[in-house]
Amino acid sequence: MDFKLPLPIGELKIITIIEYIDGPKIFSCLNEFDQKFLVNWIDTSPETDKWFYVPVSDYRLDLVMQGDVSLRDVILKAENNEFFEVITPVKGLGDVQVNKRDIESLLEEELPDEDSYVDSSLFEGFANVENSSYETSGEEPSNFIVSENQSIDAGNVEQVASNNSEYKVKKIMNNSFTHTYIEKNKEKQNSNYQENILLTRKEDVKLTAKRIKRDVLDLSFNINGTHKHEIDTFALGYALIQTQEMVNFIPVKKKDSGKYKLDKDASGMRRLKTVGFYAASFGVRLESEVEADLLSDTELSYTLKTLLELFRSTSNIIELKRVMSDFNLRATKAYYEFLNMLNNEKIELIAEWASPNSQYSISHLSSRVISEAIEAMNKETKNEERIITVNGQLVGVNIKQNRFNLITDKDEHIHGKISEVLRKEKFTIPLKVEASIKEATESNLMSGKESVSYVLLEIKAL
Template identity: 25%
Template sequence: MSLLPQLTNLGKLEIIEVYEYYDTPSLFACQNLSGQLFLTVWAEQTTEFGTWLYVPISQRRLKNVRSGNIELRDAFVNAEDGFVYKVLISCDGSPDKVEIIWCENLIDDWLPMSYEFLDFGDVPLPIWEIKDAPRTAMQIQREVLNLAFQFRTTNPTEAPVAFLGGILESVQSFFNALGQAIDGTPTPTGMIPRSITEKTQLTVLGTYPGSFGIELATLPKKIEKDNANSLVEIALNEFWELVKMSGDPENNADILRQKLWRLKSRVASAYRDFLMNLYKSETNLRFNWGSPNLERGGSVELPLSSIKKALEVINRTEDETVREYEIVGKLIGLHIRNKSYEILNSETNKKYSGRIIDEAIPSVKTATLSIVYISTIREVKEISPTIPEGKLKYKLLALRPYRS
């Protein structure tokens, strides 16, 4: 036998708080997908069925019942709508039944005892403290993203204005870059076409407590044209996968880097900016994705330690090509303490500059500016997800006098 009625006009119910328990919950609050709250009490049990009373209740009235301002019995006998649902839950698997009973016809023995009160004070109901992205997604038939932040501050339910602006901008920029990459025309810089940004636009539904949370959603489908929702939904799935990988960056380093390579440098830079906003504000992230498609969505935690490691993975460069050669040139710059140099090639007039390796310091520190030397150079082409075209760096390995 199920505790909650199935396939009735009360909808799909979920218990949100239990007040009394006798083998099973006997007095509790529940809610259906449309958001209707019920205060529920067990009335009686026979061999055939259990009888329950479900009173529809507003948030304000439930708040008063929970805080002890309204007697439990009174919540039923003086229901806001003047009636209570009598629910019969079958013991043999036959369909559950629901009927309306007007308050004046309630049986006294079914009700809580007189002068019985709850005492939760000002403690909020769990559903008022934490947003449920899947529930909201079903209600509005849109993709919903809940981003909850945990700041290391005396009041974690408040967010700095600068952080809030930065995080919202970085999230939207990231989705725009993803949309361009998915569309097949990624560019490293410049304006992203409006034809893409209109499809990847997110809206703010609101904020919520429980640390500090932002509730975001895709645009309503009735506003979209040309199947635009498919683009933002693909982008959302890519975002979801990147955040999941970032939760364990040490084990996912290679696939995280490969995914960013595939999505091109603009996406990698935008994702790095998103993580950097979190890191600078020293906040953990809890990401909750709700979708009207029950096969999509989920939750993931991104602690500050993982954010830091993910940034290291994204920023870490790899050697693509390494070659060594000698050049003849004039030493025009030298800084031993910073281990840096600058040489002007006598044949090509090209300037070389970079780092001096530790082993070369003894031979370099006695060198004289404006003198021509034979320099051994190690050329390294370094690449990263954010700089796919690569960057050449020149390390000075050795320096010896030139004799013409």
């Protein structure tokens, strides 16, 4: 079914109908800009119907159709924390309204039930239904797309199935409408050996945190635009190490002065435990080692809340600088290296956290946000110059390259360029000297990295 809504949604084509009651009520669709939506019929009145159009990635839509993510959570955890509310006239007379909504504006009565999972057994292995006309008369779709290059006419599905052991017909009755699908024959499909790693559907982070009285942090890695349940071992290990490093050095408490302080005995309180994996591209669940106190917080709750705020602020460099303004160098450097790893490995991240007292936050780092943040962070530099005087041994001079090497009395190695004033001088090495040197320091305020260069201005033999 093709239909059109006002922009920014635009022209739409239905992909899969999940529920049909006098017309499609829950379905997935694709617009002219290749954006997919999961659509829920929310409410009706004598004049209008209300729908939620939730933009979804291929990955998230797959999870819904597999029964791993509920229709409720698709809305509550909408990507970019927003979706569209569409108001349509019941009798087709009047204007269609499209309004952007954020998840904070949701009311409980607008949401599907908590157990609103798609029955994946009805859709597993089915072809997508495209280019079809759905009417309340019970007319079947005119054709089916079995694979990318194969189209089957609806009137011939029985014959196709009987002549091809790889497919079989499956029909689903829903009110007066009959869905007919071509399903991959499981016996044929399973004849080829394939090793499968089955990751379970994860328990909601808020329920888990409350039940076990610990903070729960879920990290979902979407690798290279795919949705396979696998990840490079180095990338996973490095991501977990840098996550723990950030948790180690993001402060637990604020001092009265407003600055952060790292408690000397905080290392044990800050440990995260990896407790399992779940169905995402690759999902890892972490829990705090310490349990909740009398106020239902753990020693780590404030830190993890700050970590999620850090993730969420990454799309805005001004906000990112504000969040990181009181971070120490170790935390800043850990996050910079964490972002670089995600960027180099082409990994996107969804992070979800809950505390035992029902604090909750979710953040998404897309490839674009990650690369733009790294670029912006690399520009945040500070340059300082100073003249230093040191005593030491001049141990090397390269006239052609105008370079010098000096070892100070404190056994520090200083090397750099020779100034133009000294380039015509004759040097005897090794030579005990007092040297005047210009030290230039370039510091990256976001990544914590710095580079130091030296220019030899003047020497005096001792």
